[in-house]
Amino acid sequence: MSRNRRLKLQIFRVAVFLLLGAFFLVPIGAMFEFSTRGVTDTAPRTLNAWLTIAQTPDLVAAILASLGLAVLTSLGMLLLLVPTMIWVRLRLTYLTRAMEFLCLLPLTIPAIVLVAGLAPIYLWMNLNINDSILTLAFVYLILVLPYAYRALYTGLAAIDVKTLAEAARSLGANWSTVMLRVIVPNMSVAILNACLLSVAVVLGEFTIANLLNYVNLQVAIALLGRANATVSIAVAVASLLFAFILLVILSFAGRPRARVHLEDTGLPYPGAAGGGLR
Amino acid sequence: MTTAVAAAGVGTATRAGVEIRLENLRRRYGAVTALDGLTLTLAPGELVALLGPSGCGKTTALRLLAGLEEADGGRVVIGGHDVTGLPANKRDTGMVFQAYSLFPHMTAWENVAFGLQMRKIGAADRRRRAIETLELVGLGGFANRYAHQMSGGQQQRVALARALAIRPKVLLLDEPLSALDAKVRARLRDEIRRVQLEVGITTLFVTHDQEEALAIADRVGVMQSGRLEQLGPPTAIYARPATPFVAEFVGLTNRLSGIVRGGAVEVRGTRIPLVQPEVPDGPAVALIRPEAVTVTSSGDAATGPLVGSVIATAFLGATSRVTVDLGDVTVLTQLATSEAATYPAGTRVQLVLRPDPVLIAREATGATPA
Numbered sequence: 001m002s003r004n005r006r007l008k009l010q011i012f013r014v015a016v017f018l019l020l021g022a023f024f025l026v027p028i029g030a031m032f033e034f035s036t037r038g039v040t041d042t043a044p045r046t047l048n049a050w051l052t053i054a055q056t057p058d059l060v061a062a063i064l065a066s067l068g069l070a071v072l073t074s075l076g077m078l079l080l081l082v083p084t085m086i087w088v089r090l091r092l093t094y095l096t097r098a099m100e101f102l103c104l105l106p107l108t109i110p111a112i113v114l115v116a117g118l119a120p121i122y123l124w125m126n127l128n129i130n131d132s133i134l135t136l137a138f139v140y141l142i143l144v145l146p147y148a149y150r151a152l153y154t155g156l157a158a159i160d161v162k163t164l165a166e167a168a169r170s171l172g173a174n175w176s177t178v179m180l181r182v183i184v185p186n187m188s189v190a191i192l193n194a195c196l197l198s199v200a201v202v203l204g205e206f207t208i209a210n211l212l213n214y215v216n217l218q219v220a221i222a223l224l225g226r227a228n229a230t231v232s233i234a235v236a237v238a239s240l241l242f243a244f245i246l247l248v249i250l251s252f253a254g255r256p257r258a259r260v261h262l263e264d265t266g267l268p269y270p271g272a273a274g275g276g277l278r
Numbered sequence: 279m280t281t282a283v284a285a286a287g288v289g290t291a292t293r294a295g296v297e298i299r300l301e302n303l304r305r306r307y308g309a310v311t312a313l314d315g316l317t318l319t320l321a322p323g324e325l326v327a328l329l330g331p332s333g334c335g336k337t338t339a340l341r342l343l344a345g346l347e348e349a350d351g352g353r354v355v356i357g358g359h360d361v362t363g364l365p366a367n368k369r370d371t372g373m374v375f376q377a378y379s380l381f382p383h384m385t386a387w388e389n390v391a392f393g394l395q396m397r398k399i400g401a402a403d404r405r406r407r408a409i410e411t412l413e414l415v416g417l418g419g420f421a422n423r424y425a426h427q428m429s430g431g432q433q434q435r436v437a438l439a440r441a442l443a444i445r446p447k448v449l450l451l452d453e454p455l456s457a458l459d460a461k462v463r464a465r466l467r468d469e470i471r472r473v474q475l476e477v478g479i480t481t482l483f484v485t486h487d488q489e490e491a492l493a494i495a496d497r498v499g500v501m502q503s504g505r506l507e508q509l510g511p512p513t514a515i516y517a518r519p520a521t522p523f524v525a526e527f528v529g530l531t532n533r534l535s536g537i538v539r540g541g542a543v544e545v546r547g548t549r550i551p552l553v554q555p556e557v558p559d560g561p562a563v564a565l566i567r568p569e570a571v572t573v574t575s576s577g578d579a580a581t582g583p584l585v586g587s588v589i590a591t592a593f594l595g596a597t598s599r600v601t602v603d604l605g606d607v608t609v610l611t612q613l614a615t616s617e618a619a620t621y622p623a624g625t626r627v628q629l630v631l632r633p634d635p636v637l638i639a640r641e642a643t644g645a646t647p648a
Contacts, residue, residue: 160377166346167379167437169366171393171444181392185383 035234049230062220065133070202072137074195077148085152086183089161103149106142111207122212133214144201148194155190200243295323295480296357296447303352305338312338314504325474325481327495329488335504336484340450345369357447372441376453378433380425386436387421393444411443431462442477449481467494488528500524522639525565532566532609546583548631563639568612576628584629588621602627
């Protein structure tokens with residue numbers, strides 16, 4: 001490739017990067033600008049709206065509730081999907097299509113329809129068992145299924161599950177050891193992805209919580225927006241930042257180990273002296 | 279190095295091989311019969327290679343022995359114990375797979391130590407045995423490498439070490455060399471044989487590569503359609519194939535039309551005895567090895583049923599394969615390279631068929647080397 005062509009390509013890449021960056025950052029910047037405005041046009045900028053977040057008990061409760069829901073939903077999703085998907089891939093391959101259909105089904109059902117079906121159940125549950133907002137984790141588990149399924153499916157497809165499982169079995173491992181010690185560590189990135197998607201869906205969910213009369217983060221932001229727009233926007237920016245930080249953590253946690261090629265290193269491998277043995 | 283390792287107790291010093299018996303094993307997949315009453319006994323410390331084309335049932339046999347699949351009928355007996363109903367993790371077998379099967383998140387020594395941990399062996403012993411076994415396969419210096427930091431051949435050697443470290447009663451090798459390039463394959467093949475002899479473990483080796491099977495095994499079993507066609511030492515399989523299928527599958531074979539008459543077949547004027555004298559008289563196809571055909575010079579004007587022209591010579595090292603066109607059929611011969619050099623392409627030659635006993639294939643002649 002000529003130098004001129006490489007330069008043009010580089011300029012194109014930078015331009016695309018800047019355009020996309022502007023697409024995402026300008027609205028967030030505008031929100032931040034709005035959330036730091038003074039009471040009047042001439043008043044100096046202030047962080048009052050941001051400081052108010054911690055002083056609004058309902059908002060703090062909603063944030064904690066949404067975080068609790070995110071954790072519960074992610075755990076539930078992992079417990080339900082990971083072993084099931086591994087088992088289907090290993091022993092019940094004929095169920096793959098049926099499982100995919102079931103997991104993707106929630107994408108096609110509007111939230112309002114879900115609520116119409118779930119409302120009587122939640123009414124009964126509120127009266128007879130518990131009316132905690134955390135019970136929303138059950139319905140959120142259904143909501144996150146399609147996203148989590150795709151993420152986990154990609155992770156499973158990237159490894160030779162059958163051979164790894166058979167190798168472990170021939171070495172004396174039982175099925176739980178095969179899953180926990182052999183398969184799961186090799187799909188950790190997929191699991192992190194599935195968790196992130198689940199957290200993102202839960203933190204952004206409004207319709208179901210609102211229709212079932214629960215106050216989660218998004219409902220609280222909507223309610224607050226009617227009384228205090230700047231605080232509402234500050235919370236929205238904060239939740240975006242939270243999701244961004246999660247994404248950054250994920251990208252570092254899921255980064256593959258640097259590959260060392262034999263021809264690059266010479267033999268023997270520097271770490272082979274036994275110092276790293278446990 | 280290896281002596282020291284053996285002395286340290288990795289191998290035979292501590293364990294002799296056991297007898298393995300597969301008795302009348304049957305397995306079907308829907309309408310397809312993968313194994314049709316396979317019976318096979320492996321003597322203690324013996325290496326038996328199962329050889330055959332894809333779908334002949336060799337891998338199924340190995341997987342039934344490993345416990346990775348359940349048999350529809352028959353028994354698997356390891357060291358006198360019937361293990362037919364036992365799951366794979368209770369069978370005490372070590373297996374090396376065709377696909378690279380090292381656990382990617384573990385280093386080489388952690389992979390080797392995995393099976394030992396499953397057997398609840400203490401951490402210090404585990405580490406010592408893992409390193410010793412890696413040394414046995416010549417990879418002592420690679421203990422801390424991950425799978426992606428090793429070549430394919432090295433990965434398969436670690437997989438071999440992992441299978442051996444648990445000191446299994448039987449070693450199962452499921453085409454472990456097929457993903458490797460030719461040079462590495464030949465080297466690792468010898469390495470596997472060396473280690474197997476050193477450890478003295480009873481081994482079942484599955485392959486579709488005849489050269490591999492003939493080079494490594496004490497006995498070779500040739501399979502077709504879920505059945506064992508012939509079981510015997512490599513030399514017997516090659517020199518005295520029991521069936522036309524074995525003759526054609528193992529080594530190159532010329533298929534020449536002839537007439538069976540009185541316990542011999544007459545091929546282009548040469549009478550050759552039969553391996554199966556009971557073959558009825560009539561037209562037939564004789565299966566003749568290239569090395570049973572010799573070449574002599576012929577004058578340009580010479581004619582006859584075995585006179586033809588050299589059309590190609592393939593250099594194989596010490597020997598060369600010369601292809602001769604007889605007009606209606608091409609015949610392969612195998613000659614010393616120095617001799618083959620005297621017959622360049624286009625030379626008119628006279629072929630001579632050695633009267634070694636041959637097998638007869640009854641199907642219509644293809645008149646070409648198989």
